[in-house]
Amino acid sequence: MNAIERYSADFARIENALPGSSIGWLQDARRDALSRFAERGIPTTRDENWKYTDVSSLEKRALIAAPSPDRADAATLAASIERLALAAEYHLLVFVDGRYDRDLSWLGRLPAGATISSMAEVLERDPGLLEAHFAGEIWPHGAFGWLNTALAADGAVIHLEADTVVEQPVHLLFLATGSASAVHATNLIVAGNNAKVTVIEHYAGDDGATYFTNALTHIVIGENANVAHYKLQQESAKAFHIAGIHAKQAAHGRFASHSISLGAQLARNDISTYLAAGSHCELNGLYLADGRRHVDHHTRIDHAEPDATSSEVYRGILDGGARGVFNGKVVVHQDAQHTDAKQENHNLLLSKNAEIDTKPELEIYADDVKCTHGATIGQLDDAMLFYLRSRGLDEAAARSLLIYAFAHDIIDRMALQPLRKRLERQLIERLPLGSTEVSFSELLLDGQSGTGQ
Amino acid sequence: MLKVTNLQAKIDGKEILRGVDLEVRAGEVHAIMGPNGSGKSTLAQVLAGRENYEVTGGTVEYDGSDLLELAPEERARAGLFLAFQYPVEIPGVSNVYLLKAALNAVRKHRGEPELDAMDFLTLVKDKLKLVEISQEFLYRAVNEGFSGGEKKRNEILQMAVLEPRLAILDETDSGLDIDALKIVANGVNSLRSPDRAIIMVTHYQRLLDYIVPDFVHVLSDGRIVKSGGRELALELEERGYSWLEGDAQPAAQSGARAGAGS
Numbered sequence: 001m002n003a004i005e006r007y008s009a010d011f012a013r014i015e016n017a018l019p020g021s022s023i024g025w026l027q028d029a030r031r032d033a034l035s036r037f038a039e040r041g042i043p044t045t046r047d048e049n050w051k052y053t054d055v056s057s058l059e060k061r062a063l064i065a066a067p068s069p070d071r072a073d074a075a076t077l078a079a080s081i082e083r084l085a086l087a088a089e090y091h092l093l094v095f096v097d098g099r100y101d102r103d104l105s106w107l108g109r110l111p112a113g114a115t116i117s118s119m120a121e122v123l124e125r126d127p128g129l130l131e132a133h134f135a136g137e138i139w140p141h142g143a144f145g146w147l148n149t150a151l152a153a154d155g156a157v158i159h160l161e162a163d164t165v166v167e168q169p170v171h172l173l174f175l176a177t178g179s180a181s182a183v184h185a186t187n188l189i190v191a192g193n194n195a196k197v198t199v200i201e202h203y204a205g206d207d208g209a210t211y212f213t214n215a216l217t218h219i220v221i222g223e224n225a226n227v228a229h230y231k232l233q234q235e236s237a238k239a240f241h242i243a244g245i246h247a248k249q250a251a252h253g254r255f256a257s258h259s260i261s262l263g264a265q266l267a268r269n270d271i272s273t274y275l276a277a278g279s280h281c282e283l284n285g286l287y288l289a290d291g292r293r294h295v296d297h298h299t300r301i302d303h304a305e306p307d308a309t310s311s312e313v314y315r316g317i318l319d320g321g322a323r324g325v326f327n328g329k330v331v332v333h334q335d336a337q338h339t340d341a342k343q344e345n346h347n348l349l350l351s352k353n354a355e356i357d358t359k360p361e362l363e364i365y366a367d368d369v370k371c372t373h374g375a376t377i378g379q380l381d382d383a384m385l386f387y388l389r390s391r392g393l394d395e396a397a398a399r400s401l402l403i404y405a406f407a408h409d410i411i412d413r414m415a416l417q418p419l420r421k422r423l424e425r426q427l428i429e430r431l432p433l434g435s436t437e438v439s440f441s442e443l444l445l446d447g448q449s450g451t452g453q
Numbered sequence: 454m455l456k457v458t459n460l461q462a463k464i465d466g467k468e469i470l471r472g473v474d475l476e477v478r479a480g481e482v483h484a485i486m487g488p489n490g491s492g493k494s495t496l497a498q499v500l501a502g503r504e505n506y507e508v509t510g511g512t513v514e515y516d517g518s519d520l521l522e523l524a525p526e527e528r529a530r531a532g533l534f535l536a537f538q539y540p541v542e543i544p545g546v547s548n549v550y551l552l553k554a555a556l557n558a559v560r561k562h563r564g565e566p567e568l569d570a571m572d573f574l575t576l577v578k579d580k581l582k583l584v585e586i587s588q589e590f591l592y593r594a595v596n597e598g599f600s601g602g603e604k605k606r607n608e609i610l611q612m613a614v615l616e617p618r619l620a621i622l623d624e625t626d627s628g629l630d631i632d633a634l635k636i637v638a639n640g641v642n643s644l645r646s647p648d649r650a651i652i653m654v655t656h657y658q659r660l661l662d663y664i665v666p667d668f669v670h671v672l673s674d675g676r677i678v679k680s681g682g683r684e685l686a687l688e689l690e691e692r693g694y695s696w697l698e699g700d701a702q703p704a705a706q707s708g709a710r711a712g713a714g715s
Binding site: 381382383384386387388389390391392393394395397398401402404405406408409 | 501502503504505524525526528529530534535537540541543544545546550551554555558559562611615
């Protein structure tokens with residue numbers, strides 16, 4: 001059986017068990033999505049967009065959605081959540097192997113115009129809220145996007161009426177226990193005019209578990225609305241992770257996307273946004289990979305109307321035989337005069353066998369615009385290492401400090417303190433450190449307060 | 454304290470030091486002068502342990518041990534400090550982190566307890582005054598976006614915090630206006646003490662008006678060709694370096710003479 005046959009059989013098997021299976025427009029959308037997936041099939045390296053990312057290993061494995069995953073035991077789950085939660089005051093929606101778990105989740109007080117729930121629950125109570133978002137080709141979809149729409153059993157819905165502000169960040173925690181071999185999660189974030197929310201989309205898996213996460217997040221940002229989105233990928237080292245995050249910004253809407261990729265054997269992120277007049281987006285990313293791991297970010301920013309600004313900074317650190325891919329496309333449409341677009345990608349290669357393919361792409365059809373881009377690839381700087389060592393830091397500590405500083409540039413762009421602290425700690429755990437370890441790690445951690453930012 | 458004997462070094466196959474002899478004792482200030490390309494900066498970098506240079510001959514004894522056997526960080530912890538000619542910019546690492554890490558590495562080596570944040574800050578604030586740097590400086594990335602003068606003052610600040618036994622100042626005067634030069638000189642002079650030695654590498658004698666050396670050596674084509682007292686610098690100022698070229702005395706002899714003069 002090839003992948004198309006396998007996923008088609010999977011769909012036939014679970015179709016009637018999917019939430020909202022009695023809703024006509026939804027089943028139509030799912031069947032339509034499956035046929036579009038079947039037309040395309042799993043991409044190969046002959047596809048321009050997948051030139052450097054070979055997903056044939058995924059094709060070979062029979063990673064299909066499990067109809068009703070066995071529950072991991074409660075104590076194990078609770079311990080994982082305790083470890084992964086970021087702050088007690090954050091709203092927390094926990095999805096275990098792709099299914100919302102109300103008992104493990106915690107929602108604080110929400111303003112009247114806010115709906116924060118799971119896809120399955122919303123399909124029971126208020127399916128109309130979702131209909132427009134399942135309609136045909138309003139979103140950029142690749143093969144995995146269509147597969148997601150066909151098979152997704154759950155995900156989060158964050159729906160804010162105009163002028164609704166959700167004060168505390170919403171933490172979506174997708175926990176893979178390894179008992180389901182594939183999870184297709186669909187998330188929808190809608191911020192009405194002047195609405196505001198921060199969302200953390202967090203994927204984590206048990207060590208050693210092999211599974212496939214296929215996530216798709218759609219974000220609708222109304223006029224003057226403000227959405228900050230953090231994606232934290234710390235899947236098991238054997239996992240496959242493929243995710244799409246696609247936003248549409250109305251006039252003067254603001255969108256910040258931070259994509260942190262730490263885990264998985266193969267991770268691919270497609271992140272896009274569409275900018276209307278006077279809107280602003282910021283796309284930041286940090287990817288770390290070692291061993292034989294592969295991490296790929298494809299981003300696309302469409303400046304469709306005048307006076308919008310975009311700023312993009314991605315940084316990667318690759319060690320061992322790891323491979324990174326960065327492809328950042330900025331399209332400035334004919335009407336988008338006074339566009340200001342900046343893009344940077346910097347890569348640190350820590351071993352001879354690590355590899356990065358980086359490609360900034362600018363397509364400009366307007367004449368009065370300011371666009372810059374730059375990409376760098378380098379090793380740790382000898383002069384910097386010597387300077388630090390000449391001040392008494394041993395070589396491992398000097399290397400660590402430079403790697404940390406390189407990555408911290410991205411962490412510095414994040415507003416959420418608990419997330420920053422978490423990432424700083426995770427970063428330090430991965431550094432070579434050296435004999436000045438104790439004072440060194442302390443030095444890094446108290447760094448934030450010291451900078452006075 | 455430091456005894457350099459017939460030191461030879463090359464970089465990228467090119468011989469730069471061709472047998473340097475130099476002896477420096479505690480309490481002394483030595484100036485090493487010479488034309489561009491004579492090997493002054495190479496000597497400073499080799500003493501600090503820069504691995505780009507290959508030492509092909511000779512010995513360096515520092516406080517009775519073989520300096521060349523030590524890694525750069527071990528030399529630093531043993532009290533050797535190099536003020537760089539071109540201080541390196543390190544984005545993302547703030548001055549205060551580096552100062553604290555450096556000081557604690559040195560203290561640990563000396564068997565002293567690490568300073569806590571309060572004591573450390575008190576110490577640093579004191580040293581900031583010495584080099585007339587504002588406290589805001591501490592929280593900027595190391596040397597990033599600093600002017601030439603700020604970078605040199607920052608080197609002196611690090612030196613003042615680390616209190617080395619042997620300080621090597623590599624062209625610390627280059628690119629400084631007269632006010633900055635006075636501040637830097639003042640910082641260096643305040644560190645002069647009977648148990649500390651200073652080696653100044655410089656092209657011009659201007660710095661020596663402010664930091665008066667006990668000995669002046671002329672390095673030319675990888676060897677010390679002449680050694681003398683303070684007056685040698687003035688003579689060089691007047692006559693340039695060319696009269697010394699081809700006038701190389703046996704290096705070991707000049708080194709011995711410098712030592713004998715103390």
